[in-house]
Amino acid sequence: MSETPTNASTSKVIRNDPWFGSYAARAEAMRASEIRALFAVASRPEVVSLAGGMPYLDYMPFAELSELIAKMMVDKGDVAWQYGSAQGDPHLREDVLQIMELEGINDVQPDDVVITNGSQNALDLITRIMCDPGDVVLAEAPNYVGALGVFQSFQVDVVNVQLDKDGLIPESFENAIVEQRALGKRVKFLYTVPNFHNPAGVTLSVERRPRILEIARRHHVLIVEDNPYGLLGFDGQTYPALRSMDAENVVYLSSFSKIIAPGMRIAWMVAPPGIRHKLVLANEASILCPSNMSQFTITTYLDNFDWRRQINDYRGMYKGRCEAMDSALREYLPYCSWNKPRGGFYIWLKIPEGLDSRAMLPRAITAKVAYVAGTGFYTNGEGSDHMRLSFCYPKPERIQEGIRRLASVIDAERQTAELFGTSGASDPHPHDSEVPGPQVI
Numbered sequence: 375m376s377e378t379p380t381n382a383s384t385s386k387v388i389r390n391d392p393w394f395g396s397y398a399a400r401a402e403a404m405r406a407s408e409i410r411a412l413f414a415v416a417s418r419p420e421v422v423s424l425a426g427g428m429p430y431l432d433y434m435p436f437a438e439l440s441e442l443i444a445k446m447m448v449d450k451g452d453v454a455w456q457y458g459s460a461q462g463d464p465h466l467r468e469d470v471l472q473i474m475e476l477e478g479i480n481d482v483q484p485d486d487v488v489i490t491n492g493s494q495n496a497l498d499l500i501t502r503i504m505c506d507p508g509d510v511v512l513a514e515a516p517n518y519v520g521a522l523g524v525f526q527s528f529q530v531d532v533v534n535v536q537l538d539k540d541g542l543i544p545e546s547f548e549n550a551i552v553e554q555r556a557l558g559k560r561v562k563f564l565y566t567v568p569n570f571h572n573p574a575g576v577t578l579s580v581e582r583r584p585r586i587l588e589i590a591r592r593h594h595v596l597i598v599e600d601n602p603y604g605l606l607g608f609d610g611q612t613y614p615a616l617r618s619m620d621a622e623n624v625v626y627l628s629s630f631s632k633i634i635a636p637g638m639r640i641a642w643m644v645a646p647p648g649i650r651h652k653l654v655l656a657n658e659a660s661i662l663c664p665s666n667m668s669q670f671t672i673t674t675y676l677d678n679f680d681w682r683r684q685i686n687d688y689r690g691m692y693k694g695r696c697e698a699m700d701s702a703l704r705e706y707l708p709y710c711s712w713n714k715p716r717g718g719f720y721i722w723l724k725i726p727e728g729l730d731s732r733a734m735l736p737r738a739i740t741a742k743v744a745y746v747a748g749t750g751f752y753t754n755g756e757g758s759d760h761m762r763l764s765f766c767y768p769k770p771e772r773i774q775e776g777i778r779r780l781a782s783v784i785d786a787e788r789q790t791a792e793l794f795g796t797s798g799a800s801d802p803h804p805h806d807s808e809v810p811g812p813q814v815i
């Protein structure tokens with residue numbers, strides 16, 4: 375990858391850092407952002423970004439909401455601006471019950487819920503209380519990069535479990551448990567995104583769900599079910615949450631980020647009592663308490679607006695954008711392969727043999743289109759034959775134009791590969807020691 379100004383400044387910081395050599399081993403495992411390195415260029419208006427997982431917020435009723443928030447501040451500003459409970463605001467913990475009911479979870483009490491600063495904070499808390507360095511977390515491959523970042527920062531060994539078009543493969547899950555235990559490893563949990571997976575776009579089939587739970591129970595392995603996209607099925611379809619079938623072996627995570635908006639940084643977890651108790655203690659140690667102001671803003675929204683209708687509007691919009699991407703791919707890149715998702719934000723595109731999505735990225739940026747290279751979704755260097763394309767943020771016409779530009783880059787790379795046997799980059803990952811892996815949402 376050619377050096378961007380951001381990479382150059384990263385190298386300079388590393389060279390001049392007087393504390394180099396003093397950091398904890400866990401900080402060594404922390405990774406700089408590959409996409410952030412390209413972000414300054416990728417976020418210029420002339421670049422079509424198919425990279426980020428940012429929800430499209432133009433449908434939010436901001437004007438009406440701001441009046442209600444102003445009133446809330448007058449009525450209870452002294453509480454909103456005060457410290458709160460480490461477990462989260464009781465009113466919000468009550469409100470999230472109705473959201474979970476939409477996916478079949480109807481046995482939860484407010485006391486079972488812990489509010490967090492986004493699901494990213496929830497992933498940090500569950501890993502913090504469960505994992506010591508060297509412990510194993512089983513995770514789908516490819517995997518959500520934000521989760522990989524957390525696991526790496528706790529020096530956890532991430533072991534891949536295979537996915538196919540019906541989601542996590544139960545046999546692969548069971549084999550991984552058996553193999554890791556035979557090696558003497560402590561398998562702490564399975565991390566899974568069952569619905570509209572980030573980045574793979576696939577959904578765990580209803581038939582596989584009880585099988586995954588049965589394997590987890592039989593081997594006494596906890597499941598961490600991360601479900602930010604479950605209500606974004608394009609046809610309004612929902613799938614029974616794993617948590618709805620098993621209250622004892624599942625820690626459930628969901629978030630307002632994709633179904634409403636991410637800026638308040640509010641999400642929630644549901645866990646069995648012993649784990650929940652530790653999560654609250656860990657939340658207290660980490661952040662004291664989630665922001666009252668953010669939580670009250672979310673409850674103000676939930677209590678005064680038809681959020682079900684709003685989620686429905688989002689679904690329709692994302693469905694249109696997914697259709698636009700799918701048809702542009704069929705028109706411009708018919709020789710690539712992908713699974714058309716039934717919800718969520720992402721298409722996981724397989725590019726022709728011999729091409730390297732990471733090496734190609736600067737050339738795509740030059741052609742004014744951005745994506746996330748597949749290598750970011752693995753810890754073992756795999757994924758260069760894939761890229762993640764997000765259809766959530768750009769409008770359909772921009773998506774169409776973005777795919778047209780992407781196709782011009784892939785076509786040129788293919789021709790180079792046919793002539794020289796590789797896609798042209800002599801050293802595709804020259805900055806591995808400095809910028810080893812991406813962090814993207």
Ligand SMILES: Cc1ncc(COP(=O)(O)O)c(C=O)c1O
Nearest residue numbers: 492493494518572629631641815
């Ligand atoms: C699978 C998955 N989990 C968690 C998150 C983090 O969400 P939050 O904004 O709630 O921290 C994301 C964000 O993209 C995600 O895709």
